[in-house]
Amino acid sequence: MEHLEPAHLTDATGHAPDGTGPSALPGPHPPRLDPVHARTLFLEGESVPPTEVRAPILTSWQRSRFWGVDADRIQAPYNADFDPHSRLATAARPVLDRLADALQDTPMALILTDSKGRVRERRTGDRALHRHLDDICLAPGFSYAEEYVGTNGIGTAAEDGRTAHVFGSEHFSERLQRVSCAAAPIRNPVSGRVVGLIDLTSWQRTASPLMTALVSEAAADIEERLLDIGSERERAAFRAFLTSRQHSRRALVTLTDGLLLADAAATELLGPDDHRRLRELAADPSGPREQRLLLSDGRTVQVRGRQVADTANGKDPAAYLIELRLVTEPDETAPRIPARPPRLPGIAGTSPALRGVVQQLVRHCEQGRWTLVDGEVGTGKHELVRAVHRHVAPGEPYAVHDAAEVRGGAADWLRAVFRSLAEDRGTVVLRHLDMLSATVAGQLDALLRSTAGRAGWVAALLTREGPALPGTGAPRRADDPVHALRARFGAQVTVPPLRHRTADIPALVAAVIARQGTDVTCTEGALRALSRAPWPGNVRQLVGSLRYAEAHRTGPLIEESDLPPSLLSQSQHPLSAWESTERDLIVQALLDHGGDKARAAKALGISRATIYRKIAAYGIRLGPETG
Numbered sequence: 001m002e003h004l005e006p007a008h009l010t011d012a013t014g015h016a017p018d019g020t021g022p023s024a025l026p027g028p029h030p031p032r033l034d035p036v037h038a039r040t041l042f043l044e045g046e047s048v049p050p051t052e053v054r055a056p057i058l059t060s061w062q063r064s065r066f067w068g069v070d071a072d073r074i075q076a077p078y079n080a081d082f083d084p085h086s087r088l089a090t091a092a093r094p095v096l097d098r099l100a101d102a103l104q105d106t107p108m109a110l111i112l113t114d115s116k117g118r119v120r121e122r123r124t125g126d127r128a129l130h131r132h133l134d135d136i137c138l139a140p141g142f143s144y145a146e147e148y149v150g151t152n153g154i155g156t157a158a159e160d161g162r163t164a165h166v167f168g169s170e171h172f173s174e175r176l177q178r179v180s181c182a183a184a185p186i187r188n189p190v191s192g193r194v195v196g197l198i199d200l201t202s203w204q205r206t207a208s209p210l211m212t213a214l215v216s217e218a219a220a221d222i223e224e225r226l227l228d229i230g231s232e233r234e235r236a237a238f239r240a241f242l243t244s245r246q247h248s249r250r251a252l253v254t255l256t257d258g259l260l261l262a263d264a265a266a267t268e269l270l271g272p273d274d275h276r277r278l279r280e281l282a283a284d285p286s287g288p289r290e291q292r293l294l295l296s297d298g299r300t301v302q303v304r305g306r307q308v309a310d311t312a313n314g315k316d317p318a319a320y321l322i323e324l325r326l327v328t329e330p331d332e333t334a335p336r337i338p339a340r341p342p343r344l345p346g347i348a349g350t351s352p353a354l355r356g357v358v359q360q361l362v363r364h365c366e367q368g369r370w371t372l373v374d375g376e377v378g379t380g381k382h383e384l385v386r387a388v389h390r391h392v393a394p395g396e397p398y399a400v401h402d403a404a405e406v407r408g409g410a411a412d413w414l415r416a417v418f419r420s421l422a423e424d425r426g427t428v429v430l431r432h433l434d435m436l437s438a439t440v441a442g443q444l445d446a447l448l449r450s451t452a453g454r455a456g457w458v459a460a461l462l463t464r465e466g467p468a469l470p471g472t473g474a475p476r477r478a479d480d481p482v483h484a485l486r487a488r489f490g491a492q493v494t495v496p497p498l499r500h501r502t503a504d505i506p507a508l509v510a511a512v513i514a515r516q517g518t519d520v521t522c523t524e525g526a527l528r529a530l531s532r533a534p535w536p537g538n539v540r541q542l543v544g545s546l547r548y549a550e551a552h553r554t555g556p557l558i559e560e561s562d563l564p565p566s567l568l569s570q571s572q573h574p575l576s577a578w579e580s581t582e583r584d585l586i587v588q589a590l591l592d593h594g595g596d597k598a599r600a601a602k603a604l605g606i607s608r609a610t611i612y613r614k615i616a617a618y619g620i621r622l623g624p625e626t627g
């Protein structure tokens, strides 16, 4: 195969294969690309002339630096968990077989990864290349996402969502300078979502522009096969969607586990928050019923839903079909809502999701519309309601009745609620409605009914477990008291979990630290780790983590290593006391050894294989430094 340098990778018109690079053809030459020089300048923190490196590569180097990728080491995290019978694996297998056969006498490796760049399969007939790829962890189980390994074909294609080729010295990492790779994303043909990547890697000296064409073609072949073997569920959903569209004039949405199909009218009506609400309606064990739904932009729709049977599987429905009819345009006589929601004292964060919630709550409070506020544990439901009350009705009474405090004395609790409601002014907050027994919920329902016309605002807070999705059959309490009470509330607002509004994290961190009365800040590494954590306990967990970090910090700043070890791992199941101790020891050993797994394993007296297994099992993820 011809030996090529990146500067020679131009097409007949003299453009680089992605159309971005300068020409290398004779004529009035722009300067030649010199990625070796450009990379040296970049790593030394100098500015890089755009004539020396292709634009997508420079952007990817900048991303790699943002992620803190170590240019001298490969720190690809390992996760062996892979279903060999997944749709991607099944669709890709014959294509990989065919291509591997055709390439068997070439020094090339064919690689399949999942959507995140985790290597799932690798084929090569070249023993030297095989050994080298093992050395650089480009092997099954390891992630080649850009955030760990820096600029590389797989990670960069995943990041950009399009075919990428990265040659020798265009790689960010020193260890990847001897190879070249071209990768193409594989998309689900129905949803358009990237489900995997296919990559060809060769020695740098034997790279060919044909690699890009080959992977693009292979990706298209796999996509076609994905369509062929598309799950019966998606096809059933699609069929039902098309049939209903012919017969209904309403806006239409179809939901499956991983897919939301909406026609143009529904797309115009619904925002991301509304998608989540529709999923929750569909997850209702009794199925999506006919009801009214207040959309996040203040309009109301009549919702009518039905299940679409999965004829192949029969058990769970294949999908939910939801028809929407607009019943009211925004009320012009209603007080004008400011275009931007107010900034509420004590409420940190400016993400669109949080601002939407603030805007809705302020409006409901101003209009005295009784509101059900739900959201996962610790999302800040009460903090928000209190701040909204102070903003809208400062000086008015504010009474909180917490169902967690009912215990034996339901009568006293209900009497106190009644007294607050009867006061006929100010805000009454009913916290933790989910903790009421069905009997007390029934009594509360009667009480709320009798005071329905009261002035002021009533907000009921409901703490939910994680969201339930259609098809997952996630359990709901059969005696869910909120079902009985729902009719009392004219509006419902969902406070999104922290993982859905990570943009708020820096502001929350600053606010919580300021509230603690100290004058520290977080390092970039710590902030990155905080932004990546899954936060099952939401803002409350963030507050606790910062308190822990404050108590454990050894320097003037909060470092990643000051954060609670539990934050740096994500286990699939609740850990026993023994397991969490073991997990903390491993995290600590990794932190003590700069993320070097071999040295951490040695210090703990366990084998390298064991530490890899444990890291995967506990979902330990310390950021780019440790992989």
Ligand SMILES: Nc1ncnc2c1ncn2[C@@H]1O[C@H](COP(=O)(O)OP(=O)(O)OP(=O)(O)O)[C@@H](O)[C@H]1O
Pocket (backbone or CB within 6 Å): 346, 347, 348, 349, 375, 376, 377, 378, 379, 380, 381, 382, 383, 384, 461, 462, 463, 508, 511, 539, 540, 543
């Ligand atoms: N936007 C925010 N800005 C600052 N602090 C917040 C914010 N949201 C929540 N908090 C803090 O997070 C913690 C949990 O908030 P809160 O008690 O309001 O949660 P909740 O959703 O009502 O919880 P639960 O349903 O579990 O009772 C509190 O310490 C609160 O001060």
